[in-house]
Amino acid sequence: MSNDSPVLSWKSPAPTDSRAGITLETYILEGMMGFPAASGAFTSLLNQIGLAAKLITSKVRRAGLANILGYTGETNVQGEQVQKLDEVANETLIASLGRRRHCAAIASEEMEEIKILSTDPRAKYVVVFDPLDGSSNIDVNISIGTIFGVLRRPDTGGIVTEADFLTPGKDLLAAGYVLYGSSTMLVISTGVEGGVHGFTYDPTVGEFFLSHENIRIPERGKTYSINEGNTAAWTDEVKRWNAWIKEEDKETDRPYGCRYVGTLVADAHRTLLKGGIFAYPADKKARGGKLRLLYEANPFAFIFEAAGGKASTGRERILDIVPEALHQRVPLVLGSPHDVDVFEQFMRGDR
Ligand code: AHM
Numbered sequence: 001m002s003n004d005s006p007v008l009s010w011k012s013p014a015p016t017d018s019r020a021g022i023t024l025e026t027y028i029l030e031g032m033m034g035f036p037a038a039s040g041a042f043t044s045l046l047n048q049i050g051l052a053a054k055l056i057t058s059k060v061r062r063a064g065l066a067n068i069l070g071y072t073g074e075t076n077v078q079g080e081q082v083q084k085l086d087e088v089a090n091e092t093l094i095a096s097l098g099r100r101r102h103c104a105a106i107a108s109e110e111m112e113e114i115k116i117l118s119t120d121p122r123a124k125y126v127v128v129f130d131p132l133d134g135s136s137n138i139d140v141n142i143s144i145g146t147i148f149g150v151l152r153r154p155d156t157g158g159i160v161t162e163a164d165f166l167t168p169g170k171d172l173l174a175a176g177y178v179l180y181g182s183s184t185m186l187v188i189s190t191g192v193e194g195g196v197h198g199f200t201y202d203p204t205v206g207e208f209f210l211s212h213e214n215i216r217i218p219e220r221g222k223t224y225s226i227n228e229g230n231t232a233a234w235t236d237e238v239k240r241w242n243a244w245i246k247e248e249d250k251e252t253d254r255p256y257g258c259r260y261v262g263t264l265v266a267d268a269h270r271t272l273l274k275g276g277i278f279a280y281p282a283d284k285k286a287r288g289g290k291l292r293l294l295y296e297a298n299p300f301a302f303i304f305e306a307a308g309g310k311a312s313t314g315r316e317r318i319l320d321i322v323p324e325a326l327h328q329r330v331p332l333v334l335g336s337p338h339d340v341d342v343f344e345q346f347m348r349g350d351r
């Protein structure tokens with residue numbers, strides 16, 4: 001991949017000029033205007049993701065009416081088979097990205113294989129996504145999310161194949177997530193230079209407005225986030241780290257508090273804003289970890305690093321991993337630099 005490509009150099013204006021209150025579309029457009037040679041394809045693709053986020057949020061917000069409106073995977077009052085919300089989200093993203101010719105193909109958590117969306121040779125991008133993360137939380141009205149990453153095809157000639165997606169996360173052009181929480185937020189980054197920015201959705205206007213400009217993760221936090229129910233399956237290193245973080249020690253400000261939603265988007269978002277650590281390590285049940293490299297770990301690793309944080313397997317940097325398969329799993333540790341460093345020290349046996 002060449003570094004002097006106009007599209008690869010796409011970035012938002014310097015995060016020092018305050019742009020609080022601008023819409024997501026303006027942010028995306030200004031990013032393109034900061035680079036006159038840009039073709040508009042990347043801008044258009046990001047806008048289509050923003051559109052999908054609006055459409056999915058409107059469906060998520062009506063999910064509590066599932067028995068009346070559908071989205072349960074069962075039959076509705078008319079006796080018709082209704083779609084599950086994660087399938088609806090998946091199809092919404094595919095339809096939005098397929099409407100313009102710039103996205104060559106997508107890979108989704110919901111689909112075994114990649115899906116080709118455009119055979120136009122000018123289609124330079126592929127998109128990875130988890131359309132509805134935290135799906136076990138839908139039924140209980142707890143935050144869920146969407147995760148996405150945009151990659152440039154290594155070679156735009158020929159038909160897209162799975163190999164076009166098997167690129168390390170450090171090559172992502174953009175990554176983001178949408179959190180359907182007490183409000184809907186879209187957080188996006190085009191990398192370290194462009195920074196990480198959060199947009200809050202105003203449903204009365206139908207727009208995302210810049211509300212969290214240039215997010216920086218604190219150097220250290222006070223919260224850890226892990227599924228503690230897996231303790232029996234953890235390795236000794238993880239058990240030792242977990243015991244340490246819960247120990248009382250005034251000097252090092254321990255114990256940390258524990259928060260765990262069970263939706264990666266929600267747990268990672270809180271960790272990004274408040275600092276601390278999120279971990280889903282490998283254990284005896286999930287030896288390669290549980291979360292997926294391409295569309296869960298990589299987008300978050302990209303965002304955390306751009307916000308000054310760290311993302312690791314516990315032993316190596318997530319963004320350096322060369323993927324071998326579309327749905328590959330990986331141990332994932334995200335957080336404040338200090339907190340991830342400490343976790344890695346435990347994994348190495350240095351503590
Ligand atoms: P999903 O994409 O099928 O919803 O699964 C991924 C979710 C993550 O959001 C979350 O971090 C994790 O699985 C929770 O797993 P567990 O229930 O084992 O704690």
Ligand code: MG
Binds near residue numbers: 132133134264
């Ligand atoms: Mg998921």
